Amino acid sequence: MKQLAGLDASFLYLETPQMPMHVGALHLLELPEGYDGDYVEDLREHMRARLPLLPALRRKLLAMPLGLSNPGWVDADPDLDEHIVEIALPEGSGMAELEAQVGLLHPVLLDRSRPLWKFHVFTGIEPGPEGQPRVALYTQLHHAAVDGQAAVALAQVILDLSPEPRAIETLAARGRKRGQLGTVGLLRAAVSQQWKQTVKLARSLPSAAGIVGNMAAGYVGGAAAGASIDKLRALLAGVASQTTAVVRGKTSVASLGPAPRTRFNVSLSATRSFAGVTLPLAELNRTRKRHGASLNDAVLFVIGGALRRFLTKHGPLPRKSLVAAVPVSTRAAGDTTSNNQATMTFMSLGTHLADPAERLAHVMASSQAMKAQMAQLKSLMPTDFPSLGIPWLMQAGAMLYGRAKVAEKLPVVANVVISNVPGPQVPLYLAGAKMLTNYPTSIAVHGLALNVTVQTYNQSLDIGLMACGEALPETAELAAHVETAFMEFQALAVADAEPAPVATKKAAVKTSGKKPAAKGASPARRKTGGKAAARRGAGRSA
Template sequence: MDASFLYMETPSAHAHVVGTMVLDPSTSPVAYSFERVVDLILERLHLLAPFRRRLVTVPFQISHPLWIEDPDFDIENHMHRTVVRAPGSMHELAEIVGDIASRPLDRTRPLWELWLVEGLEDGHLAMVTKMHHAAIDGVTGADLMAHLFDLAPDAEPPPAPAQPWQPDTIPGDLELAVDALRHVTGNPARMVKVLRRTVKSVADVVQQRSGPTDPDKPTPAMPFTAPRVRWSGAITPHRVVAFGKATLDDMRLVKSTFGTTVNDVVLAACTMTLRRYLAAHDDLPDQPLVCSVPVSVHGKTDQAGTNQVSTMFVRLPVQLDDPLEVLRTINAETKEAKIMQSAIGADTLQDFAQFIPPTLFNRAMRLYSNLNLADRHRPVHNLIVSNVPGPPIPLFAAGAQVKGVFPFGPLLEGAGLNLTVLSNMGHVDFGVIGCRETVPDVWDIADGFGAAVLELRKLAEQAAGATDDRASEPAAKAAKATTPATPAKRAPARKAPGAAPATKAAAKKAAPPAKKTAKRR
């Protein structure tokens, strides 16, 4: 699976992921500097395997490339510094991040870069990382963050390893070829196992699709059913990014009020902001968009490798105007998508990735890109939406507190937009990356995400208030039933001859209880 991200990369479709961490250096016990960040990486290099490894290509590409510990590793090839232009807002930072994301990584070195961006507002800094997807996925990225960041600004560095990491010797062509042939000769046995699992997956999917249908449930979203929108088609190497933010508690309120999941709320907010964006650009389709949602299968597959991921397709009903209808529709869609994804199985995508002929796959992707074939057929999907769990507690990088973590995934040919959210210490940080030529005004999408979450929260508060009112009605009726009734006033009796004194005496005796009753009320 890792190698697949190498083969699908073209000059226009880069396969790296970019992360932007906004730092507050005022928490650092000593003066913050670029040199401190370099020292931070060096003292933890033994814990950061993807930072040390480089690729070695097998002769004639008869098998997948290998990872080795880089014998020519030089930290200066990977770490850079720059200054944001005034006034140093998030908009100016986005220009730098977009430029970094627009350039591919050098495959002759370990596939990562780290940029320290200085000059942000409020004295903040930004740490921008770029890593190839072949070396990292969402889960392994979280593991890297655990090694890279500390829980306190004055935390001690991790203990040095008993033995420093040792670089490998670059294997010769003959050694690589022999090892590749050994791998290839074992393919038939593995292929039998893969075919057996594939047959089962196909049978499960057919059974799922041919079973009794519920008219109230949607059919699973499928590839090649997406409408064409402005970012559907061939992409360029140029990237634009924007940052958004929301509150996790708002999403949890919406989730609990309407009986959905946080991921449903994320997809609903994405749908709402995309609807407004497309309407503003006179490009709103009359049918749902189709998005790819990566699903981690770590622990659910027996395949080796860094990337252990599957994909499910979900419709985003941008044609709907009512936010609650959007949320309920997405909740039904994701339930069906999970059933379909489970029927396909966690291993299917991983299985076939290992048998892809490297040269054929890469040349096919380059031909597809060079001929702009994505412009000539119905889109496979419209965009990618990822939801990545982040740190629930404060983190520090070389003493500086992490204030925001904004992830940006890769773009694929035919789908020039990627939305990624990451939960971070009670917030949800939202990263938007798009093709510069097909996604103008990208900040409208980022700002619209936070606005959509606030709109859903208000609807949740209204629904909760209405529920409280309905719940209080039976209690009010019960309270009314148990409240002592006010004594009814009797009509004055006619005065009978000779009976006046007795009537007055009775009235005097009855008066005290009446006063007590009034006092109780």
């Protein structure tokens, strides 16, 4: 048995029916030409062969006596008939139907008596533009077991580079089975874990104090010591970071205070709204390089532009910039451990600026300031800590927080979560089927009712918009605004240079029998670029 680290376990304690804590993705899959098998059974056989290499999918939770400390992971043999299920949709279903299904399934909590994952296979999907048979897959993995980078590592084991699955060396599952530790053994394990966590935390304090001291000294230079310490305290608390303010056409660095209150800063309901959108990665990279921007800068600029357009239409658009909570990985290069290794920072999106050029400069300067901070602060963010009594406190607090609608009463720190996870740049296959899309499905939390997660895949940028169904039912419209903001980015002139927009290739959209596009949406609804249209459609391309 291995007890969960403090950060991993927190995703269990914070989970409520209104705030599920699993992540995953929506995939459109193209079956081989002439396929006449049962894909659900094929996928079960495929996963059965890969499970020996997937310890994160072969373990379940074992609670500690009286719930005094973090539960542990114990080995378990998943029943693949329960973990991989078929959902038959009406024949000819497309992306609108798939997105609606994700919205319905995402609030359903995973069964904690089983390994914390589930795959939903959708049949009845409309064939591709040349009659290729298709299915879809919605995956769920609990965030207590994996973060974004760990999920990518899992995918590297599950997926293949060709339709023919590669040979996998069978490994025997290792570890103690549930039941080998009695109550006394579990208590001993819990006490031992508490001691190790306490010692580890104590050993980290001197180096952390040194970092804080160095940062404080840096802030003091030329300023009053008291004001500098106050500023540092705010920084370490996570309610202040460096961002940019565009004043009289010039970019300067200023402190970021509380975010403005928006329709996203509410307590969650038990409903979800989901939409996906694909942007061509080559075009995005070509555009961002013209402006000297990073890929993350480009993502923040496009999402910020979409939010500005949406709030301009539906109101109100705050006079102050929206603030994004941005997860930052602390995982070392090459670390494929299935756990959570991340922290959070905050960045201004410049949504108060009407001029796109000023907004881009704002985002880029904000990004640079954030990187300078994170280089020092990463080592201050613990992922494990003593947990005695924490389960009771966090679970009770999470329930009370939602029921009392505390999110509406506290100052707003951020308005939206925007996460950028690097992914594979080649086409991948699952049980012989080609993966066409990889739309992340992530977590909305009380006070942050919209989560935007981005992942690169096969020369595309796949974006998943997950929101509370009551706070933001119009995720499809927001996805259309993402496309429009991307085209605005393409058309943006470089300073002291002629505009060099990259034309967007339009493709006909099959609308017969489908839900009409949202008012004001781009005519190329979520299929920017010709290649993306072919991959995106689930039958939408003519």
